[in-house]
Amino acid sequence: MLFDLEALDGAMAYKLLTATVQPRPIAWVTTQGADGAVNCAPFSFFNAMGGSPPIVALGLQPRGGVLKDTGRNILETGEFVVNLVPHRLVDQMNITCVDAPPGVNELELAGLATTPSVKVAPPRITESPVSLECRVLETVKAGPLQLVVIGQVLALHIEDDLVSDPARGHLKTRDLDLVTRGGAQDYYRQGEIFTLVRPLWSDLAPKD
Numbered sequence: 523m524l525f526d527l528e529a530l531d532g533a534m535a536y537k538l539l540t541a542t543v544q545p546r547p548i549a550w551v552t553t554q555g556a557d558g559a560v561n562c563a564p565f566s567f568f569n570a571m572g573g574s575p576p577i578v579a580l581g582l583q584p585r586g587g588v589l590k591d592t593g594r595n596i597l598e599t600g601e602f603v604v605n606l607v608p609h610r611l612v613d614q615m616n617i618t619c620v621d622a623p624p625g626v627n628e629l630e631l632a633g634l635a636t637t638p639s640v641k642v643a644p645p646r647i648t649e650s651p652v653s654l655e656c657r658v659l660e661t662v663k664a665g666p667l668q669l670v671v672i673g674q675v676l677a678l679h680i681e682d683d684l685v686s687d688p689a690r691g692h693l694k695t696r697d698l699d700l701v702t703r704g705g706a707q708d709y710y711r712q713g714e715i716f717t718l719v720r721p722l723w724s725d726l727a728p729k730d
Contacts, residue, residue: 551565581668593667608651
């Protein structure tokens with residue numbers, strides 16, 4: 523079946539994209555407003571996009587036609603922290619999804635401790651196994667109140683126990699136990715993993 527997204531409204535396009543482009547990593551974003559108030563919210567329109575410079579992209583959607591605190595804070599300060607979500611923290615992550623009014627500290631609501639960041643003002647979530655301190659590189663207005671934020675990763679915090687060889691950048695990736703987002707209210711937990719070795723043309727090229 524063909525869905526002409528140019529002919530459908532944004533709500534339907536959102537529903538179709540989130541039901542098909544999955545699983546998606548979750549950016550559990552902490553920000554700090556110009557007034558010093560800290561905010562936290564999860565976003566699944568997110569991924570790493572490059573390594574030189576190291577960048578991530580974050581899609582910010584409005585709620586009720588208005589950008590949430592996260593979007594406003596990022597636009598005001600140009601800084602944010604992406605914390606990744608392990609399975610042990612899914613309940614706290616879900617609490618930070620709440621449709622709270624502006625000014626509510628979701629971190630306090632979820633009982634989450636924070637640790638000061640090194641290079642940006644927003645704190646990181648202490649229990650998150652991976653946190654990326656980011657500064658806005660560019661902001662793309664993709665639609666009315668719909669933004670794509672490209673952030674340069676200035677610092678990366680990883681739990682010591684998850685680093686197997688720091689000199690070579692080797693991690694115990696499978697021990698991260700991260701959750702990812704599916705469609706509607708579905709989430710994925712790291713389960714079956716298989717490995718593929720990238721082929722070489724010298725092995726696949728027709729032999730004379």
